[in-house]
Amino acid sequence: MSVRTTTRRRQLGAMMRKLRAKKGLTLEEAGRLVGVSKATVSRYETQAGPVRWIVVEALCRQYGATEAERRAIVDLAKDAKQQGWWNSFADSIPESMNLLLTLEDEAVHEDHFSCVYVPGLLQTRAYNTALQKANEVPLSPEEIERLVDIRMKRQEILRRPKPPRLWAILDESVIRRVVGSPETMKEQLGRLLEANEAPHITLQVLPFSKGAHAAALGSFVIFGGKDPALDVVYVDLHTGSLFLEKEEELERYRLAFEYLRAQALDIEASSSLIDRIHKEL
Numbered sequence: 001m002s003v004r005t006t007t008r009r010r011q012l013g014a015m016m017r018k019l020r021a022k023k024g025l026t027l028e029e030a031g032r033l034v035g036v037s038k039a040t041v042s043r044y045e046t047q048a049g050p051v052r053w054i055v056v057e058a059l060c061r062q063y064g065a066t067e068a069e070r071r072a073i074v075d076l077a078k079d080a081k082q083q084g085w086w087n088s089f090a091d092s093i094p095e096s097m098n099l100l101l102t103l104e105d106e107a108v109h110e111d112h113f114s115c116v117y118v119p120g121l122l123q124t125r126a127y128n129t130a131l132q133k134a135n136e137v138p139l140s141p142e143e144i145e146r147l148v149d150i151r152m153k154r155q156e157i158l159r160r161p162k163p164p165r166l167w168a169i170l171d172e173s174v175i176r177r178v179v180g181s182p183e184t185m186k187e188q189l190g191r192l193l194e195a196n197e198a199p200h201i202t203l204q205v206l207p208f209s210k211g212a213h214a215a216a217l218g219s220f221v222i223f224g225g226k227d228p229a230l231d232v233v234y235v236d237l238h239t240g241s242l243f244l245e246k247e248e249e250l251e252r253y254r255l256a257f258e259y260l261r262a263q264a265l266d267i268e269a270s271s272s273l274i275d276r277i278h279k280e281l
Contacts, residue, residue: 012076017045019063034058053077103223109165111222127188130180167202182281189278204264214259
């Protein structure tokens, strides 16, 4: 999956493909109707390269799209290249992070499983600073501050009028591992307790007593939109980031998350465990 592909561009391609299939047209027939090549129609549907909204609109009319469908698709075409708030950091953000931030910015819901650290959207500034200082590649104070600023900026999506639905399952090691100092960790656990009171955030703890579990190989995030076909799984590997979007891959991680959710403590019991560890620090 190209790290330059925005969620809007992927959604546009999927919708154009569905409309053409519904009309029963081949790529060549569709292109002939609006005066473009078969390759152009294919490119518009496969999420690769730029699009011209006027061609998209012409195709929509030929496909018999409703007025509401046409407006929505043309708006997607106009915004396909839209960049987020992080564009000002573009020179210092890896391309894989650009895709991660795009998915995060446009997600309707996010399902997290964390087996090492607190999910980034719920980290305190002190906690994230301690993580950056623990990087195997030494960072300057300026670099650390910039990365922490980006992390804090990312968290603003949870304060939107219509925030994404965040469901996070934390391995018990996450809440027991002291990152930074006992004071830093106490503040972080307090933040988790507050978060679990928010209507759009759900936290569960997967206790040690459950032993081996469905995601023993690592942490992951499922970014979900209005169309499940456009969901993406993000796996944070030590050697880099992995983005998965094939249906069989999505199904595997969705099933793993369902198993984890069933094995984890319920919301009240999870908060009680976090609170107990919080008081022990």
